[in-house]
Amino acid sequence: MKLLNFLRAAVLAVSGCALSAGAQTFPGKTVSLAVPYPPGGSGDYMARLIQPGYQKQLGQTVIVENVSGASGALAAQKVLTAPPDGHTQLLGTPMDLMLGPLALSAVKHKPEDFRLAGMISTGSLVLLIPGGIPAHNIDEFIAWAKGRKSISYGSTGHGSLFHLVGEKFASVTGLQMVNVPYKGGSQFFADIVGGQVDMAFWTLSGPVLGLVKQGRLRAIGITAREAHPDLPDVLPMHKHALLKDFTFDLWMGALVTKSTPEPIVAAIHRAMAEVVQLPNVKKGIVETGAQTVKPMNQAQLDKFYADENDRYRELARSINLQRQ
Numbered sequence: 001m002k003l004l005n006f007l008r009a010a011v012l013a014v015s016g017c018a019l020s021a022g023a024q025t026f027p028g029k030t031v032s033l034a035v036p037y038p039p040g041g042s043g044d045y046m047a048r049l050i051q052p053g054y055q056k057q058l059g060q061t062v063i064v065e066n067v068s069g070a071s072g073a074l075a076a077q078k079v080l081t082a083p084p085d086g087h088t089q090l091l092g093t094p095m096d097l098m099l100g101p102l103a104l105s106a107v108k109h110k111p112e113d114f115r116l117a118g119m120i121s122t123g124s125l126v127l128l129i130p131g132g133i134p135a136h137n138i139d140e141f142i143a144w145a146k147g148r149k150s151i152s153y154g155s156t157g158h159g160s161l162f163h164l165v166g167e168k169f170a171s172v173t174g175l176q177m178v179n180v181p182y183k184g185g186s187q188f189f190a191d192i193v194g195g196q197v198d199m200a201f202w203t204l205s206g207p208v209l210g211l212v213k214q215g216r217l218r219a220i221g222i223t224a225r226e227a228h229p230d231l232p233d234v235l236p237m238h239k240h241a242l243l244k245d246f247t248f249d250l251w252m253g254a255l256v257t258k259s260t261p262e263p264i265v266a267a268i269h270r271a272m273a274e275v276v277q278l279p280n281v282k283k284g285i286v287e288t289g290a291q292t293v294k295p296m297n298q299a300q301l302d303k304f305y306a307d308e309n310d311r312y313r314e315l316a317r318s319i320n321l322q323r324q
Contacts, residue, residue, distance in 0.1 A: 026264045027060040032088045033254070034065050034079055036072035036096045042205050042288060046120055046252055047091050049284040050275050057271035071159065072096020073107040080113055084257040086264035090114065092255050095161050098312040103159020105323045114255040116305040117265050117298075118272025122251040123290035124224035125165060125201040126208065126234065131216050132195050138221050138240050142173055145198070150176035154188050154200035157181040158324055164312075165201045165223065165248055167319040172242055193217060203250060204228065204289025223248040230289070248315075251293070251308075253301075269298050 033051070037043035047064040055062040067075035075090055076097070082088035097114060100107040127138070135141035145151045153169075155162035163179055170177040180197050182188040185206055191197050193216050201223065202208060209230055211217040221237040222228055225247055237246040254272055256265060273295060275281060282292050296304060 026086050026267055027058050029087055030061045030063060031055075031058060031086070032063055032065050032082075033091050034067050034075040034088060035091050036068060036075035037066065038068045039066050042203070042290075043091060043093070043252065045288065046285070049281055050120060050272075053275040053278045053281055054271060057274050058267075070106060071100040071104055071157075073100060073104075073109060076100075076107075076109045076114075079255070080109060080257055082257075084259040084261075086256055086260055086268055089117070089268065090255045091120070091252060093250055093252050094308060094312055095159075095250070097255070098309055099159050099161060099164065099316075102313065102316045103321060103323060111305075111309045113258055115258050115260065115265060116253045116301050117256050117260075117268040118254040118276075119293040119296065119301065120252045120254065120272065120276055121285045121288075121290040122249050122293055123203050123205070123288075124222050124228065124249055125161070126204060126212075126219045126223075126228075126231070127169075127199065127221035127237070128192060128202055128208070128212075128217050128219055129199045130192055130195045130197075131218055133198065133218070135220065136218065138235065138237070138243075141199070141220055142175065145173075145175050150178055151198040152178045152180050152196075154180050154182055154192055154197045154202070157183075159321070161248065161250055162201050164315055164319060164321065166199075167321075168246070168315060169201070169243075171319055172246070204230065206289075209289060228291075252290075266298065269301070 033047050035043050035047045044064070044066060051062050051064055067078050072092065072095065079088050079090040098111045101110055129135060129141060133144060135144045153166040155166055157163065158181065166177060166179060189207060192200055193211060208217065212219045219231055219234045222231065222234050223246060224236050225238065227234060227236060237243045254268060256268065276293060285292050
């Protein structure tokens with residue numbers, strides 16, 4: 001028994017030394033950023049925006065790997081099956097980290113499998129309606145919608161944030177709403193501008209801001225806590241009497257597996273905090289319609305991530321989201 005205990009202690013000591021040595025040499029090889037989206041999308045853009053600065057901060061080559069498919073599950077699994085040494089990181093959002101596991105039975109990972117090591121950007125959703133609908137605010141739109149048997153809203157599919165927020169809006173307002181899923185933005189924008197769908201919650205990325213300024217789309221609400229600088233007259237939805245808790249952010253961050261040693265998490269956190277403050281990175285983030293993030297220490301990030309997980313679970317519960 002004494003010999004067995006001695007051997008166990010020796011194994012633990014060796015393992016501890018290996019982890020400590022690995023933490024001290026991070027990064028000791030190429031760092032991979034797994035992006036759950038194909039090239040050309042907003043996630044890919046953000047990864048390539050931060051890549052040069054991140055590479056400089058880490059002092060090691062950083063590559064972007066587009067691992068799209070299964071609502072982010074393929075990229076998540078790539079990170080989870082890699083050694084927990086920080087060299088394979090996930091550039092994730094609430095949609096692939098939290099909503100995918102809640103909505104899709106094929107997604108096997110859990111939000112708790114990951115740890116948020118650095119924030120990159122945050123963005124909110126705007127409530128968009130076609131320019132031809134005679135409504136200029138939320139009250140006028142609800143009144144217009146209640147005069148119809150049902151209304152349609154666009155999303156990027158079952159379990160997406162666009163879908164869940166649309167369903168939450170329907171449950172709070174009592175409107176009869178039908179989800180119309182789209183595989184891409186081009187057809188969605190053609191349909192909402194043309195009035196084939198009545199509304200959508202969408203990000204400010206891509207052509208949205210231009211279409212709003214042209215009057216082809218109308219933004220009547222935003223899910224942010226404060227007004228967006230590009231849309232100062234659009235009401236944050238939580239300020240409406242019916243929508244007091246209607247605040248949802250589509251943030252993006254760098255995540256590692258939960259078992260990654262603390263010194264490695266700290267190194268990633270420090271590097272990413274420097275990168276997002278670079279002038280060209282801040283400019284690039286704002287140009288997408290997203291916003292730069294306020295600095296948070298690791299303890300604050302851990303709490304933020306846990307709170308977000310709780311919030312989206314409650315959102316799914318409140319609309320009785322069913323896994324498919």
